[in-house]
Amino acid sequence: MGYDFHRQKPIDNFILDFFCYELMLGIEVDGFTHQWEKTKIKDQIKTERMNQLGLEIIRFQDEEVMHEPDKVLKRIEDYIRDYERTHPQTPSKRGE
Secondary structure, three states: OOOOEEEEEEEEEEEEEEEEEEOOOEEEEEEEHHHHHHHHHHHHHHHHHHHHHHOEEEEEHHHHHHOOOOHHHHHHHHHHHHHHOOOOOHHHHHOO
């Protein structure tokens, strides 16, 4: 779809698993430790801060990524299509 995602991207005081500047989208892949209450609180703080900075965060469980990659990709593609509808100057629209 024509977008670059960067891995382990520092933003503010946090590191996003994946980040696309053009979409203002962060993708987080949460492992087992993200079920712990302390980690959930940190994740919530991180997401709220990213939202304050104008970024959207999509979270996936690592099990989803490993066992349901088509579902994960569809959710990302759905986000991109929605973003392109509301932001007509995105890269894939420029050449049309």
